[in-house]
Amino acid sequence: MIRICMLGTGYVGLVSGSCLADFGNTVRCVDIDAGRIKMLQDGRIPIYEPGLGEMVTRNLRSGRLLFGTNLKEAVENSDVIFIAVGTPAASDGSTDLGSVFAAAESVASQLAGKKIIVQKSTVPVGTTRRIAALIEQRAPKNVQFEIVANPEFLREGSAVDDFLRPNRVIIGVESEWARNIMKQVYRPLYLIETPIVLTTLETAELIKYASNAFLATKISFINEIAAIAELFGANIDHVAKGMGLDRRIGPKFLHAGVGFGGSCLPKDVSSLIHQSRSRGYAPQLIEAVLRINDGLASLAVQKTREQLNTLDGKTIGVLGLAFKPNTDDLRDAPSIKIIASLLDDKSEVRVFDPAAMNRFKDTAGLNVTYCKDAYDVARGCDALILVTEWNEFRELDLGRLKEAMRDPVFVDCRNVYKPGPMSEQGFRYSSFGRGTF
Numbered sequence: 001m002i003r004i005c006m007l008g009t010g011y012v013g014l015v016s017g018s019c020l021a022d023f024g025n026t027v028r029c030v031d032i033d034a035g036r037i038k039m040l041q042d043g044r045i046p047i048y049e050p051g052l053g054e055m056v057t058r059n060l061r062s063g064r065l066l067f068g069t070n071l072k073e074a075v076e077n078s079d080v081i082f083i084a085v086g087t088p089a090a091s092d093g094s095t096d097l098g099s100v101f102a103a104a105e106s107v108a109s110q111l112a113g114k115k116i117i118v119q120k121s122t123v124p125v126g127t128t129r130r131i132a133a134l135i136e137q138r139a140p141k142n143v144q145f146e147i148v149a150n151p152e153f154l155r156e157g158s159a160v161d162d163f164l165r166p167n168r169v170i171i172g173v174e175s176e177w178a179r180n181i182m183k184q185v186y187r188p189l190y191l192i193e194t195p196i197v198l199t200t201l202e203t204a205e206l207i208k209y210a211s212n213a214f215l216a217t218k219i220s221f222i223n224e225i226a227a228i229a230e231l232f233g234a235n236i237d238h239v240a241k242g243m244g245l246d247r248r249i250g251p252k253f254l255h256a257g258v259g260f261g262g263s264c265l266p267k268d269v270s271s272l273i274h275q276s277r278s279r280g281y282a283p284q285l286i287e288a289v290l291r292i293n294d295g296l297a298s299l300a301v302q303k304t305r306e307q308l309n310t311l312d313g314k315t316i317g318v319l320g321l322a323f324k325p326n327t328d329d330l331r332d333a334p335s336i337k338i339i340a341s342l343l344d345d346k347s348e349v350r351v352f353d354p355a356a357m358n359r360f361k362d363t364a365g366l367n368v369t370y371c372k373d374a375y376d377v378a379r380g381c382d383a384l385i386l387v388t389e390w391n392e393f394r395e396l397d398l399g400r401l402k403e404a405m406r407d408p409v410f411v412d413c414r415n416v417y418k419p420g421p422m423s424e425q426g427f428r429y430s431s432f433g434r435g436t437f
């Protein structure tokens, strides 16, 4: 059993902390947000993440999971300190490392004895070594520590399961001692023979960016093919199926639509571009990946405008706000761009999301009408735009929906429905990369 301190209780810190406690380690989670810590101490979960509530409650009860704001106490009682704070994009597309360096400095001043510091946040290549240098400077002189890079690959919406059964664990580590301790931290994963890639700090950091850039590339690739499919009346769903059956390609991340959003892919792709450019290399492929993605929200609005001739004075319903189903995360969600553009064009906007409405009210600053479900959204609408493919939007009662609408226009940004049946139901239907079948 290893004693762990986890800095940051966001999507990654909270899930990683709870799961590492479930592995049998003792985990002290610390956050600078006292309100968040108070909620967690009371057993309330500040984010929507399936299965996380049970995991936190179970480990709180066992005494292996603790929440607090006292970093000194947490560091003193830990052998391994994880940094899992946010690394958002700065306005120029680079990574804002303010929280990571602040966290590292605060840890440095509390260090005593011999510790491992694990960089779990996604950080530009070379940052983990810079953190080590910073800690070296700030820590008391008799302290021994080693830095490890251990990027995280969990996906919001299935984060607990992803952490417990990852495809792989990437560990950038420089000594046998730290390697053995990290093995103990992840012991249950060794037992189920999870591939563990041991490598250098810089390589571990780049594996994270390369993986996200590749996933983003698959999405932009299929969206480019969707645009080509529309030119010829081909069906992108069949194209993707036909491609995905080739094992060298695989079926995942080949869904045409309004593209990727969220807290990781857009900012990580931008950051990789920025990192490369700062060293004098202009990455042509991944810059195109981002450009294609950036155009998709306006394409969704354009498809709606084409159906209605104008958006001025129209009432548009938006189904789904979160950047993907099973999360309440709105960071870089396509819904925000779409709604902002509809409002700019003087539409009224009605919205519903099963999990992200409160967060949207608090953060988006957009003037919309909040509804209680999809049918409520549809009332008096000139068009519905399906933006997030929550399960409850997959089996809508289309008759009831159409009945509630003023004009039966349906823009399907996730290709959930089929063009033929939708027009048989009387909808004027648009989707991405599909003709009329």
Ligand SMILES: NC(=O)c1ccc[n+]([C@@H]2O[C@H](COP(=O)([O-])OP(=O)(O)OC[C@H]3O[C@@H](n4cnc5c(N)ncnc54)[C@H](O)[C@@H]3O)[C@@H](O)[C@H]2O)c1
Pocket (backbone or CB within 6 Å): 007, 008, 009, 010, 011, 012, 013, 030, 031, 032, 033, 036, 084, 085, 086, 087, 099, 102, 103, 106, 120, 121, 122, 123, 152, 153, 154, 155, 156, 263, 264
């Ligand atoms: N969200 C994901 O799906 C995901 C997946 C893989 C990797 N990542 C990466 O993991 C990192 C964290 O992402 P997230 O989504 O969990 O972020 P988040 O914004 O949800 O959470 C960050 C937390 O860190 C806290 N914090 C900030 N400074 C702190 C400090 N000095 N000490 C203690 N706590 C501090 C904040 O209060 C917040 O609660 C990022 O680098 C992200 O790119 C995220």
